[in-house]
Amino acid sequence: MNQVELEKIKKKALEDHIPIIMDDTLQEVAKILQEVKPTKILEIGTAVGYSAICFSQYLAPEGKIDTIERDEQRVLEARENIKKAEVEDKINIYEGDAVEILPTLQETYDVIFIDAAKGKYPFFLEQALRMAHEKSVIIADNVLYKGYVMSDYNKHKQRTAVRNLREYVAQITTQANLETTILEVGDGLAVTKVKNRI
Numbered sequence: 001m002n003q004v005e006l007e008k009i010k011k012k013a014l015e016d017h018i019p020i021i022m023d024d025t026l027q028e029v030a031k032i033l034q035e036v037k038p039t040k041i042l043e044i045g046t047a048v049g050y051s052a053i054c055f056s057q058y059l060a061p062e063g064k065i066d067t068i069e070r071d072e073q074r075v076l077e078a079r080e081n082i083k084k085a086e087v088e089d090k091i092n093i094y095e096g097d098a099v100e101i102l103p104t105l106q107e108t109y110d111v112i113f114i115d116a117a118k119g120k121y122p123f124f125l126e127q128a129l130r131m132a133h134e135k136s137v138i139i140a141d142n143v144l145y146k147g148y149v150m151s152d153y154n155k156h157k158q159r160t161a162v163r164n165l166r167e168y169v170a171q172i173t174t175q176a177n178l179e180t181t182i183l184e185v186g187d188g189l190a191v192t193k194v195k196n197r198i
């Protein structure tokens with residue numbers, strides 16, 4: 001892992017207004033990764049690879065990250081960034097829509113990080129649960145979405161996203177086999193531990 005390159009990647013992503021993981025959010029995810037020491041991470045929403053590169057330093061030896069991105073230009077930039085950070089052997093990008101790619105994956109993951117289209121979070125959860133084992137952690141970014149999710153205001157343009165985020169939060173907080181904490185870092189981070197109680 002090349003720290004100097006990582007800082008450059010972050011700076012450029014911020015200049016280009018790419019919604020990369022916020023520092024306080026990254027700190028929380030890093031704590032979880034240090035505890036779990038994952039062998040396999042799945043990320044939905046690569047953007048330019050910044051979060052995947054950050055996460056790669058917490059993998060167990062021989063650990064790998066699969067990450068999905070549908071924007072062709074971002075995939076190109078992510079591949080370059082991953083090369084510059086010298087972590088090509090740890091990160092695999094699936095190029096395409098996660099809605100199509102996820103159902104084709106037949107692995108289990110220790111940690112699943114959801115950070116893509118907010119309107120698809122319930123579907124991403126369904127797929128994440130299919131690929132989880134009894135100790136997996138499912139982490140979702142942006143679940144509070146600027147405060148819209150927990151307010152009763154429903155008239156903004158993003159109402160489909162908000163409705164689906166509310167459904168996501170309802171599922172992770174009410175399903176008997178899931179244990180969830182929602183952290184008020186960044187745009188809201190939901191940390192869900194999968195338990196094998198059902």
Ligand code: SAH
Nearest residue numbers: 020021045047050051069070097098116117
């Ligand atoms: N995890 C990144 C930021 C991701 S931003 C980081 O912290 O560095 C969200 C990304 O998800 C965008 O690049 C967007 O193109 C991608 N995305 C949104 N919906 C998607 C979908 N359905 N399938 C694949 N990628 C998607």
Ligand code: MG
Nearest residue numbers: 019115141142
């Ligand atoms: Mg995000």
